[in-house]
Amino acid sequence: MAQDGSTRSSLDKTGPIEHVEAATLADSILERYALLREESTEELAQLNNSVLKKLDWKFLPCITAMLLMNYLDRINVSNARLAGMQEDCGNMSDIPANVIIAKGKPRILLPICMLAWSAVTICMVAMKSAWAFMLCRFLVEFTEGPFLPAVSLMTSSWYTKQESPLRMAIWHAGNIISNVFSGLLAAGILTNMDNVAGLHSWQWFILIEGIVSIMVAGIGFWLIPNWPSNTATYYFTPEESEMAAYRAAVSAGGRSEDDEGGYWDGVAQACKDPFTWMFAAMHFSLIIAQSFKDFLPSIVDTFGFSEVGTYLIQAPPYVVAYIVTLLISWSSGRMLEHSFHIIGSILLCLVGAILMISTLNVGARYFAVFLLCSGPFVGLNIQISWETTVVPRPRTKRAALIAIANCVSSVSHWFTPYFFLRSQEPRYQTGGGVIIAGCGLVIVSCLVTRWWAMRKNKALERQQEASGVVNEWRFAT
Template sequence: MVSNGVARSYDQQMEEEEPLLTSNKNGSEDCFSQASLLMQEEVTSRDASLSSDGDAEFGGPEARKALEKRLLLKLDLRMSILIIIYILNYIDRNNASAARLRGFERDLGLHGTEFATILSILYVGYIIMQVPSNMFLNYVGKPSIYLPICMTIWGVISILTGITHNFVGALLTRFFLGFVEAAFFPGALFLLSKWYKRSELSLRTAILSCGSLLSNAFGALIASGILDTMEGKLGNAAWRWLFFIEGAMTVFVAICALFILPDFPETSSNWLSPQEIALAKKRMTEDTGMEDQEDAHLLDSKDDNKGLLGFLSKESGLYLAFTDWKVWWMALALTSMVVSLSFNAFFPTLSATMGFDRTRTLLLCAPPWIFATIVALFNSRHSDLTGERCWHIVVPLIVGLIGFVIAMSTMNIAARYVSLFLMAQSYAGFICFLAWISNTFARPPSKRAVALALVNAFSQLGNVAGSYVWPSGWGPTYRFSYAICISTNGLAIIMCFIFRQHLTFLNKRAAEKEEETGRRQFKYIL
């Protein structure tokens, strides 16, 4: 397709040559035909060479491929630290469930629903902070500093959880833990969306999200080792050591992340060449037909008010996100999905219903999440290759629904353990849904930042509700809990199908407009 620059050049040339052609209209018809033919050939030649001309600054198509491969390798290596951060993010978030097996409730004197309240209060902090955090991150453009600082703070708060002695102390540390942890996940998704094309994003999102899946697997193994060996050391209960050690690990990794995490393409000159930066920006423009920046009328300022105008553009992103019903539809769908996935925080408890001792119960938690990681990677890779999202979300959710039905139907040990595998793999659909959010709200970046944070923040209501879905009184069968999961899972599936149909309609309308105007239109990934 001819770019806007080429199209304008061609239009200008036509305007300049029109008087000449008009003045000679009484001349030879053959001459006129020859002139028209030459102009058509020129445009055809431009079309044919447009791709190579666009890559000229990189040394041609072949040189660009090599440069792009090198750029992606550098990116993937630096982004890999996000996986470790997410593992620790989930470990620090969910270690209370493991501590519950070794006296956490007893030592703090918890009764009734107080433990569930301690779990759910974390997500209140998430809800409050996610949108402001992503807006601030988009404004400052320095994730390499902002995210590690937040990580250091939540690591310290996790350590402080180990010195609490009552319900109020645990409640406060958990609230502020969620308040600070809220910066990471939407911030990481936004960072990925600034570097990777839509066809690359699902796999990278899956690799990142595998941090949460692996944390369920290896977090249980780490917890098992600490809880079995640290009881009574220096006069502290083993569950207190769990918070001390895992919090210290978080602080250490945060310090390392300061030197590894990249910033955005426009602020990454310290580790990329000018040519690589230019290619990084060009890739994102080619992916959607628009530059990955704010509206020109908000950013095109050379005076001292540019910072203020930049801030106003973030407000514009806030307005665009809050007034787009698609954001709220995806938020509701994800919230419903999160309720159905609430078994995650109670996985050791569900594993314990099979009747094994504490150590074996924690060890049995690992295989289902390792299996879920493999399924998520395969599912996301296939989603990127096919350019399809909806079915790659729905199919894992349906398989998870089968797992819920099995778990609520029998107390057979083998069947219940198989159900844990089926339930865990449903996270593959959840992960693909996260990529769908970034794909759907591609531009401007301020809207994408707010949309990612808003959908994730709203979905934390599902975690708050999910904290009360698994009361001890409903065990060991937890039939009512599984029934709730089946209902919310089914609702999420229906909402995904309806959303897909709407995006199909929007794509048809965009195709019609593209045919009328000759200009490339944004197309949604289905």
């Protein structure tokens, strides 16, 4: 408290510190940082803005570009399939890595992961058989696997609970916008470069994406920081480094960002926490609801447009999905509410799936694509923000929770492709039914997780009443 009895800083009410944090807690945390504790309110606000500006203009654009290439490499086969890749090929662990990154240097490890999957992607040009395709896709997924969980972990470390949903929505654009670029690139490359230099058009499509990925990975070595407690002066001034660490500590209710225990301690803690399995179920259900994504080119192909038109009309639904994701994620962060934001968005997807399987009208089916694209992408973005908010520390536990949820959700890829059968074109009734089931499971898992968070908040309130120690930090719902 200041000498006049007011709080030391108004930041905990209106700026970088969440309004849910007690002012006395923020002040006590501030005393840990020698370069900050004598600063005025205005100087602290300037430092906060400086940290946020560097993160928003260096870290955020870089990981957005990296995730754009990440998802392009994942979905390139869906458009390449339409250009003959399937015929040319004969018709054919996440958790330790994320924990290692949590204790390591993301500035080095993330670009290396990207270089690895880019190299494998380029090798796909030489595929001649189904076995070669399966081997390449396995290696691509193996090297890409740690990337999304690691970026989620880093975002939750650098940004506060109110800032995180919108920032995650921005880099999550890599997922959404990749589908826009994939369709546009497919229209330009797959229809114009067949037999250029003796390569099929799908080979050029994959080769160009792989080369661009390598270029983006090189930039990552310069624009990605490590963690708030150990990023050197190449990124921040000493005062900005302390402000970054201070922001992280207050956002976590006073607990340090520094890890507790060894590599596997956080994994053990995450496995024992019910939140881990609730969010794993939610993530699993969201990916099922999103299972149409890899088959969207084939779905749109049934609309009867030309080859170029089929590629181009895939872009507008994802552009709309991106705008909707930004708006709803901004609302979620501002209100610090996640559950009903996810439920509201996933209901859009449910309506889209019902339309897809119930009518053959092209206009209605194209409108259904807009609904399908908007719902799961919004829900997935807010779900990732929610899970990183309720488990603030230690970092290895948060890393393990993200990775476990991501691993569990990946199981859906083992069976969902078998539900989009060419024999069921154009309705894809089984695939649509699976999407509807996924939407229902998302709603149930959201309500259960919200109930559990509210129950834990009531326990915190009872503890506060019994001890007399004020701690206004609460689990987000």
